[in-house]
Amino acid sequence: MSSAEPIGAARSPRPRQVVDYGLARRALLADLFSGRRSSLEVCDAHPYLLRAARYHGETTSVPCPVCHRGSRSGQHPLTHVTYVFGDMLGVASGRPRASKDLERIARLHPGVQVYVVEVCADCSWNHLVTSYVLGEGDPEPAQSRTRRKS
Secondary structure, X not given: OOOOOOOOOOOOOOEEEEEEOHHHHHXXXXXXXXXXXXXXXXXXXXXXHHHHHHHHXXXXXXXXXXXXXXXXXXXXXXEEEEEEEOHHHHHHOOEEXXXXXXXXXXXXXXXXXXXXXXXXXXXXXXXXXXXXXXXXXXXXXXHHXXXXXX
16 A cells, blocks of 8 residues: 555455457457458457447547548547456346446456457457456356356
């Protein structure tokens, strides 16, 4: 705790077990631009993801790497959609959430898994940007969830 922070002040939960998918994104785009993949293969966003981007996504200032539309061209820039998973969330697990709600969710339900997906509404480009665990608890391993349900 820093000396500038008041005693007893609540700290924001910090992401841990962070995975950045930037290298996979660059490799996929390199395959697209070299002709090894077609735009039909990489611009394949599911209609539900496009709808989540439209109603729950957070607009970025980054132009789409495929169709190059963005804030500079006056078109729609990439949108980030944040999904939160955790058994403790019940039916709310796997639903898109606003990033401003993550701190509250992490305080109420420690150990939630967060996934951020970038989406282009114009060409249907989508890619997983990052994933991380939020909160102090441990996320339940997928194996134990499967075992418990059977």
